[in-house]
Amino acid sequence: MFSLLIITLITISISWNGKNFIIVNYFSNSSSPVYDFKTNIPLILSLICCSCVILFIIFKFTKEVSKKSVMNNFDLILGSTIFIIGLGLTKILLLLIDPALDTGSAQGRLYFYYFPLFSSSLCAILYGVLMNRASSLIFLTILSLCQTIMYGGELMIFMICMFSSATGVIASNNARRRTHLIRSGLQIGVVQSLFILCHGLLMGIASKFLAIQPLTGIINGSLGAFFAAGVLPILEYLFKVSTDIRLLELSDLNHPLLKKLVMEAPGTYHHSLIVGNLAEAAAEVVGAKPLLARVGAYFHDIGKIKKPEYFSENQWRAKSRHDDLIPSMSSLIIISHVKDGVDLAKKYGLNKDIVDIIEQHHGTSLVYFFYKRALIIHGDEQSKPKEEEYRYPGPAPQSKEAAIILLADAVEAASRSLDNPTPSRIKNLVDEIINSRFLDSQLDNCELTILDLANIKECFTFILTGIFHTRPKYPKDPQNTKQKEKNNGNSDKQSTEQIQNSPAKN
Ligand SMILES: [Fe+2]
Numbered sequence: 001m002f003s004l005l006i007i008t009l010i011t012i013s014i015s016w017n018g019k020n021f022i023i024v025n026y027f028s029n030s031s032s033p034v035y036d037f038k039t040n041i042p043l044i045l046s047l048i049c050c051s052c053v054i055l056f057i058i059f060k061f062t063k064e065v066s067k068k069s070v071m072n073n074f075d076l077i078l079g080s081t082i083f084i085i086g087l088g089l090t091k092i093l094l095l096l097i098d099p100a101l102d103t104g105s106a107q108g109r110l111y112f113y114y115f116p117l118f119s120s121s122l123c124a125i126l127y128g129v130l131m132n133r134a135s136s137l138i139f140l141t142i143l144s145l146c147q148t149i150m151y152g153g154e155l156m157i158f159m160i161c162m163f164s165s166a167t168g169v170i171a172s173n174n175a176r177r178r179t180h181l182i183r184s185g186l187q188i189g190v191v192q193s194l195f196i197l198c199h200g201l202l203m204g205i206a207s208k209f210l211a212i213q214p215l216t217g218i219i220n221g222s223l224g225a226f227f228a229a230g231v232l233p234i235l236e237y238l239f240k241v242s243t244d245i246r247l248l249e250l251s252d253l254n255h256p257l258l259k260k261l262v263m264e265a266p267g268t269y270h271h272s273l274i275v276g277n278l279a280e281a282a283a284e285v286v287g288a289k290p291l292l293a294r295v296g297a298y299f300h301d302i303g304k305i306k307k308p309e310y311f312s313e314n315q316w317r318a319k320s321r322h323d324d325l326i327p328s329m330s331s332l333i334i335i336s337h338v339k340d341g342v343d344l345a346k347k348y349g350l351n352k353d354i355v356d357i358i359e360q361h362h363g364t365s366l367v368y369f370f371y372k373r374a375l376i377i378h379g380d381e382q383s384k385p386k387e388e389e390y391r392y393p394g395p396a397p398q399s400k401e402a403a404i405i406l407l408a409d410a411v412e413a414a415s416r417s418l419d420n421p422t423p424s425r426i427k428n429l430v431d432e433i434i435n436s437r438f439l440d441s442q443l444d445n446c447e448l449t450i451l452d453l454a455n456i457k458e459c460f461t462f463i464l465t466g467i468f469h470t471r472p473k474y475p476k477d478p479q480n481t482k483q484k485e486k487n488n489g490n491s492d493k494q495s496t497e498q499i500q501n502s503p504a505k506n
């Protein structure tokens with residue numbers, strides 16, 4: 001499917017140029033094309049071969065590293081959309097500057113020649129922020145090839161596009177703020193400028209133009225960042241992509257859903273914050289997305305807003321709501337918080353990644369407490385409760401982040417029941433819970449390795465030990481103690497007097 005896409009995109013770009021395939025030789029005063037389509041076939045073919053080799057290397061390398069497909073169908077649609085935007089912009093800009101190039105002076109040609117490469121910087125930032133590096137580089141290689149074809153097959157244009165795009169992808173891949181986009185734009189601009197300067201030197205352009213021409217690169221990079229900041233929210237909304245910028249916005253504790261959670265289920269809210277810290281640290285250790293793990297954890301239990309008093313962390317009274325319910329009903333209420341959470345997340349427009357985490361944060365695990373209670377009540381063979389009825393609907397976590405949240409959630413909840421949380425007890429508890437989830441097949445589809453699990457255990461133990469640390473008892477100051485005792489004696493005496501003189505007595 002991907003090969004088909006490549007061939008289609010290259011064909012579109014070639015056919016789009018049609019008869020006027022080679023626009024003009026920009027560095028001569030002649031308005032007639034120096035190159036034409038037929039004489040350039042070998043050059044075009046060699047460019048296509050070059051790109052295929054680059055694509056093959058990227059594909060092979062990323063598949064080896066990630067052991068899974070570089071991109072899914074959703075990435076293909078998003079990538080193709082940005083590609084068409086880039087290709088369209090290049091074409092429009094080339095058409096716009098074409099009259100100036102054709103009829104203008106040599107100076108005009110020199111000034112405007114590189115402006116259409118603005119689309120290259122815009123696409124590099126969009127790909128870098130919205131997609132992974134491997135997919136971005138694949139699309140940008142094809143885009144650079146198409147832009148080079150539009151420019152008449154000039155190898156230097158391919159170099160400018162390819163190197164500046166790669167810089168843009170690397171610079172904007174982890175952009176967390178809009179200002180990071182500007183920084184990425186400037187980096188693209190610097191690379192473009194350097195290559196433009198080299199191109200000028202190779203072409204033997206007059207020194208006064210050599211000083212001015214590279215500015216085009218800086219302008220392209222800056223404009224690319226400016227327009228990317230405007231286009232990104234639209235693409236994020238249309239494709240429901242969780243960029244780091246969007247996740248950072250969601251991590252704001254003033255989000256209406258989190259505010260609702262703190263008001264209606266304060267116990268769940270604080271549990272979610274601790275799960276967020278555990279999940280973020282673990283995600284960093286195993287190379288998952290820490291920000292997605294933290295934000296996913298903040299929202300993982302929002303379904304509890306509907307019936308907060310049925311969850312132990314929000315029960316303040318000695319009597320539990322479940323005391324009057326049969327185990328199967330209690331289990332249904334507990335399990336329903338997953339579906340309620342998914343509904344709420346969709347209603348509030350949360351990203352698909354977050355919705356998936358909410359849906360998968362218990363996997364298909366067993367509501368053990370109520371299943372055990374049901375076994376005690378209906379212990380005989382005939383009316384023995386079915387285990388499937390006491391299991392969450394799932395699916396089991398499909399991503400590293402969802403799996404980490406499943407583990408952090410279970411560990412955090414269990415750690416609260418520890419009587420004397422010493423480091424060794426915490427370590428044993430973490431070991432036991434992670435091993436039980438592994439044996440229960442909850443981690444089968446999430447790509448976490450045994451080594452990752454060992455690192456996660458270590459990370460959880462370290463953080464929980466910090467949370468449950470004990471402070472040394474401070475020695476009492478004898479003078480202060482004496483003074484306090486004296487004061488207490490006085491106040492006791494005073495309060496006795498007050499009671500004796502109080503109107504109640506009368
Ligand atoms: Fe939950």
Ligand SMILES: [Fe+2]
Nearest residue numbers: 271300301409
């Ligand atoms: Fe939870």
